[in-house]
Amino acid sequence: MRDVIDRPGLHLGRLDTALVSAHDLTRDFRVGTQTVHALRGVSVWVAPGDRIALLGSSGSGKSTLLHLLGALDAPTSGTLSWPALGAPDTLRPGRVSFVFQAQSLLAPLSAVENVALPLILNGQDQGSALHEAQEWLERLDLGALADQLPEELSGGQAQRVAVARALVTRPRLILADEPTGQLDSATAQQLMDVLLAALEPGSALVLATHDPAVATRLKDVWHLQGGAVSGITRSVRGLT
Numbered sequence: 001m002r003d004v005i006d007r008p009g010l011h012l013g014r015l016d017t018a019l020v021s022a023h024d025l026t027r028d029f030r031v032g033t034q035t036v037h038a039l040r041g042v043s044v045w046v047a048p049g050d051r052i053a054l055l056g057s058s059g060s061g062k063s064t065l066l067h068l069l070g071a072l073d074a075p076t077s078g079t080l081s082w083p084a085l086g087a088p089d090t091l092r093p094g095r096v097s098f099v100f101q102a103q104s105l106l107a108p109l110s111a112v113e114n115v116a117l118p119l120i121l122n123g124q125d126q127g128s129a130l131h132e133a134q135e136w137l138e139r140l141d142l143g144a145l146a147d148q149l150p151e152e153l154s155g156g157q158a159q160r161v162a163v164a165r166a167l168v169t170r171p172r173l174i175l176a177d178e179p180t181g182q183l184d185s186a187t188a189q190q191l192m193d194v195l196l197a198a199l200e201p202g203s204a205l206v207l208a209t210h211d212p213a214v215a216t217r218l219k220d221v222w223h224l225q226g227g228a229v230s231g232i233t234r235s236v237r238g239l240t
């Protein structure tokens with residue numbers, strides 16, 4: 001693999017500072033006697049500060065690619081590395097975080113307990129974890145809802161709590177799988193406002209969506225079609 005690669009139309013960057021680098025990934029699934037080729041030779045890399053949308057229709061391979069980038073799944077062929085993050089078994093919890101489409105909060109825990117959980121799983125004591133979680137909720141304008149259970153939150157509020165839970169460990173790489181998928185368009189844009197404002201400048205976001213209005217909030221858009229990256233564009237709105 002070369003030291004320096006050029007993502008067409010984007011910028012030059014060094015692979016050794018990449019958060020994740022993927023070369024010629026394929027992922028096949030066996031369904032009965034059929035093989036589904038979910039990814040067909042994807043080569044991409046993500047650098048600190050990147051804000052990337054994976055834009056594609058249902059079944060184009062967005063979730064599969066996100067899972068591979070976060071080491072939740074392994075490729076059928078191809079190589080993955082996390083040069084700036086370390087070995088795959090050190091990636092989570094903490095350095096890589098996921099935000100899922102919906103219903104990912106633990107039902108018996110309050111909002112603040114949900115947000116504190118990754119810190120507690122990382123070994124932090126409960127008191128300071130809850131304190132930090134409360135600060136994140138306040139930063140995301142949810143301080144007053146800290147003691148609510150997930151079922152008492154609106155869809156948009158629950159997703160903001162999920163964003164707080166993903167960011168509380170100050171991850172370097174945030175992978176979001178259709179986080180606005182269950183929200184109306186105004187609430188989706190509010191969630192994007194909150195998410196983009198809360199990101200640390202040196203962290204990277206890769207967000208899967210089928211909604212162009214969400215994708216254009218991010219600087220770079222990778223278009224996925226049939227398990228391959230069919231094009232890369234830079235969003236004018238995402239540059240502002």
Ligand SMILES: Nc1ncnc2c1ncn2[C@@H]1O[C@H](COP(=O)(O)OP(=O)(O)OP(=O)(O)O)[C@@H](O)[C@H]1O
Nearest residue numbers: 029031036038056057058059060061062063064065
């Ligand atoms: N665990 C699995 N078993 C079998 N097939 C799978 C599995 N996961 C994904 N696939 C198939 O791989 C292809 C890509 O799926 P993927 O979920 O990555 O697409 P997507 O773009 O995220 O779609 P959506 O927007 O609907 O979530 C689809 O044809 C899907 O049916």
